[in-house]
Amino acid sequence: MKFIGTTVAAIALTFSGLAFAESPATGDIEKGKEIASGVCAGCHNVDGNSAIPIYPILAGQEAGYTAKQLNDFKVVDGEETKRSSEIMAPMVAMLSADDMTNVAAYYAQQTPKAGVASDESLLEEGKRLYQGGNLEDDIPACSSCHSPNGQGIPPHYPRIDGQHPGYTFSQLHAFRQGTRKNDTNDAMQMIVSRMSEHEMKAVSEYIATLR
Ligand code: HEC
Ligand code: HEC
Known part of the structure; x- marks a missing residue:
């Protein structure tokens, strides 16, 4: 039984590895760069390394x-979206499905800069939660x-990271x-419903330092 479980896990990993390797190639990176260099750059920077903490x-x-x-983010026929943002909804309104694939492929190719925590006193606690969760409140390890x-x-x-x-x-708040x-x-919605404000803050600080 153990052998079978391991094999299935190995196959699943192989497939997800393939999906990852292939996804950047599905978009037109040059076209994506044109989009990213336009209005998006004002908040996310040309290479997607936003320097402003509220922009991802x-x-x-x-x-x-x-x-x-x-x-x-896209609002279709005025219907409620699965991810609502007053800032991003008008941004995606003008993007076609191809535009989205292209700009996503472009960002995937960029190298992220190292992040920084804003409150180092929370790192230890954030690390514990990230790596081990909180059994008492049924919070799984991130x-x-x-x-x-x-x-x-x-x-x-x-x-x-x-x-x-x-x-x-x-984002934890939004979930x-x-x-x-x-x-x-609903994985994330379930998890955050069990977290305290303090835990959300601590784990966010720790994530900023990961690489
Ligand atoms: C005025 C500032 C602004 C501009 C311009 C802007 N964004 Fe954003 N973007 C945001 C904010 C704020 C969020 C977080 C929204 C939320 O609260 O969920 C965001 C979120 C995103 C996300 C989700 C990231 C994640 O980790 O889930 C993507 C992708 C994105 N923006 C791409 C773009 C693209 C592509 C453009 C240009 C077409 C663009 N943005 C233009 C402010 C901006
Ligand atoms: C059971 C799996 C699972 C666990 C455990 C989990 N997550 Fe997630 N998380 C997800 C999924 C799935 C998404 C993507 C949702 C989507 O498709 O938009 C996500 C998205 C996120 C995002 C949004 C990223 C972005 O840029 O848009 C953050 C932040 C996040 N998770 C933080 C955490 C933290 C902190 C923990 C631990 C307390 C955690 N997650 C535990 C499955 C999980």
């Missing part, structure tokens, strides 16, 4: 994940899905408030 770093994110986020170094497990689990702590905290509900099987 997009450099090095897996292309399929970025394209999914852009699609999730590392089980986002990997120990925060690089994620493509294509399903995004990389979160080195992200601005303020942005990560805002809690339901303004963001685009996570597979």
